Amino acid sequence: MNRLNSNTLQIVIPGDSPTHIGGTTHLDKLSEYGEVTLYSTPPQNTDEQIQRCINADIVLNSRSSLTWPKLVLQALPRLKHISTTSVGLDNIDIPEAHKLGITISHQTGNTATIVAEHEFALLLSVARQIPTQDKSIRNGIWDPGEGQHMFLKGKTIGIIGMGNTGIEMAKFAKAFGMNIISWTFNPQKNRNLPADVTFLEFDELLAKSDVISLHTALSNETKYLIGKREFELMKPSAILINGSRGGVIDTNALVDALNSKQLYGAGLDVFETEPLQLGHPLMNFDNVVLTPHAADATPEGLDYLNRDSVDHIINFIKGNPEGIYQQ
Numbered sequence: 001m002n003r004l005n006s007n008t009l010q011i012v013i014p015g016d017s018p019t020h021i022g023g024t025t026h027l028d029k030l031s032e033y034g035e036v037t038l039y040s041t042p043p044q045n046t047d048e049q050i051q052r053c054i055n056a057d058i059v060l061n062s063r064s065s066l067t068w069p070k071l072v073l074q075a076l077p078r079l080k081h082i083s084t085t086s087v088g089l090d091n092i093d094i095p096e097a098h099k100l101g102i103t104i105s106h107q108t109g110n111t112a113t114i115v116a117e118h119e120f121a122l123l124l125s126v127a128r129q130i131p132t133q134d135k136s137i138r139n140g141i142w143d144p145g146e147g148q149h150m151f152l153k154g155k156t157i158g159i160i161g162m163g164n165t166g167i168e169m170a171k172f173a174k175a176f177g178m179n180i181i182s183w184t185f186n187p188q189k190n191r192n193l194p195a196d197v198t199f200l201e202f203d204e205l206l207a208k209s210d211v212i213s214l215h216t217a218l219s220n221e222t223k224y225l226i227g228k229r230e231f232e233l234m235k236p237s238a239i240l241i242n243g244s245r246g247g248v249i250d251t252n253a254l255v256d257a258l259n260s261k262q263l264y265g266a267g268l269d270v271f272e273t274e275p276l277q278l279g280h281p282l283m284n285f286d287n288v289v290l291t292p293h294a295a296d297a298t299p300e301g302l303d304y305l306n307r308d309s310v311d312h313i314i315n316f317i318k319g320n321p322e323g324i325y326q327q
Contacts, residue, residue, distance in 0.1 A: 009034025010078070011313065012056040014049060015042040020062040020085060020302065026310040033317050034058070042066065050075045058083065058313055061091075062306075065274060068092040073100055081105070083312045085305040087165075088245055089325055090218040105312035105323040109164035110304045111296040116168035118295035119243040122267025123211060125289045126239050127152060129265075132286045150210070150239065150264065153177035158209030160225070161216035161244065162187065162197070169213055170194050181205055185221075206233040211241065218245035226250065231257040237264050243295045246271035255281045258288065269295045 011034045016022045022038055030036045034057070042063070043049035050072055053059055057078050061068070064086040070093045073079070079102055082092065087107045097104055125131055127150040136143055157173045159166045162184040170180050171194040180197045187199045206212065212234065216222045226240070227250035234240075240263060242249055251272050257263050265287030274293055282288055296305065312323045 009057045009317065010055045011036045011058045011060065012053050013038040013060045013062055014052045014056075015066045016040055016062045017042045018063075021060065021306045021309070024303075024306050026303075026306045029310055030060075030313060033314060046072060053079065057081070058316070060309055060313060061085070062309070064088065064091050066091065068097070070096040073097055073102060081313065081316050083309045083316070083323075085309045087111075088217050090245060090247070094325065103316065103321065104325040105309075105316065105321065106325055107305060107308055108323050110308060111301045112164035112168045114298055114301040114304075115165050115243055115295040116172060118269065118291070119165075119169060119213060119241055119267070120172040122243070122269065122289055122291065123152070123213070123239060123241050126150075126241075126265040126267045126287065127211075129287070131289055135286075150237075152211075155179070155210040156181060156208055157211040157213060158182065158200075158205040159197075160184070160202075160205070160212065160214050162193070163215060165243070166213075166215035167193060169215060170197060178211070181208060185216075203233055206230055207235070209238060210235065211239045213241040214244045214248050216244050216248055218247045222248050224248070224250040224253075226253075228253040228256070231262050234262065236262050239264050240266040241268075242266070243269040246274065251282070258282075258285050263287075265289070267291075269293055 011030055013021060016038055017040060019040065021027050022040055039052055043052055053076050055078060056076060058081045059079060061082055061084045068082065068091060073093060073096050081103050083105045085107065089104060089106055092104060094104065129145055129149055133145065153176060156179040159169055159180065159182045162182045173180050174194050181200050182197050183200060183202045183205045216225065225248050231253055254266065267289045269291045270293055282290065308323065315322045
C-alpha cells in the first residue's frame with residue numbers, strides 16, 4: 001500500500017463522549033500526520049454525524065455506541081479508513097465499507113486479560129452472592145445465606161467463543177480448579193489453550209455446564225445465540241456470564257428464564273440497548289449482577305485501546321496497516 005499524503009489528511013474523532021481518547025498523549029501523536037478534529041459530545045443525529053465527518057479521510061471511532069450504517073458511509077466520499085477502540089465491529093456496516101474501499105482496523109486482543117478478569121469477577125460475584133450480601137449488611141440484615149452459594153472448584157465452565165478473551169477466561173477457570181468445555185466456530189485455530197479443553201457440540205455444552213460464559217462477536221450468526229430454547233437446555237443451577245455483546249442474548253428470554261428460576265443467576269456487562277434504562281426488568285433480580293460495559297475500563301485497558309487505535313492510523317498512513325479486519 002502506498003503512503004498517504006499526510007499534508008492534506010483530515011482525521012476526525014466524531015463523538016468522544018464520555019471522554020475516552022481526548023487529552024491523551026496518544027492522540028497528540030496524530031497531529032504529526034494530519035489535521036485532527038475532536039468532538040467531545042456525541043452527534044445528535046445522523047445528519048450531524050455526517051456533517052462532522054464530511055471531509056474526513058480517517059475516522060477514529062472512540063465510542064462503539066456511534067454506529068456507521070450504509071447511509072452514513074455512502075455520504076462520506078473522502079473516507080478511507082476507520083480505526084476503532086473496540087474489538088467488536090457490529091456498529092459498522094462492514095460489507096458496505098469494503099464495497100466503498102474503506103478499511104477498518106480494530107482491537108485484536110491486547111485487553112483480553114483485562115476483560116476476562118472482569119468477567120470472572122462477575123462470576124464470583126454471582127456465585128457467592130456478594131452484591132446481595134453487601135446490600136443486606138448496609139440495610140442492617142446479617143444473613144450469611146448458608147448453603148446458597150456456589151463453590152467453583154470442580155464445576156464445569158462452558159466457554160462459548162474460544163478467541164483471545166475466551167482463552168484468558170479459561171486460564172482463570174483453570175486457576176480455580178474448574179473443568180473447561182467449549183464450543184467455538186473454529187476450534188482448529190486454537191493453539192495456545194491453557195488447559196485440557198474439551199470441545200463439544202453447542203447443545204451438549206449448554207446441558208453440561210454449571211457456568212456458561214459468552215465470548216463471541218455479534219453477527220447475523222450469533223444474534224440471539226442464547227434464547228428460549230437454549231435456556232431450556234441449561235441446568236436450573238447454571239450461571240450465565242456475558243461480556244461480549246448484549247445482542248448475543250435474547251433479553252426477554254433471559255428475563256423469562258430468571259422469573260421461572262431456570263438459572264442460578266447471571267452476570268452481565270453488556271446489553272442490547274445501552275445504557276440500560278432505569279426500571280429495566282433485569283434490575284429486579286438480586287441474583288443478577290450488572291456492570292455498565294466496563295470490562296476494559298481500567299487505566300491500563302483504556303491506554304491499550306487508545307494507543308492501538310492511534311498506532312493503527314499511523315501505520316495505515318505509512319502504508320503498513322495493522323489490526324485490519326478481514327472478513
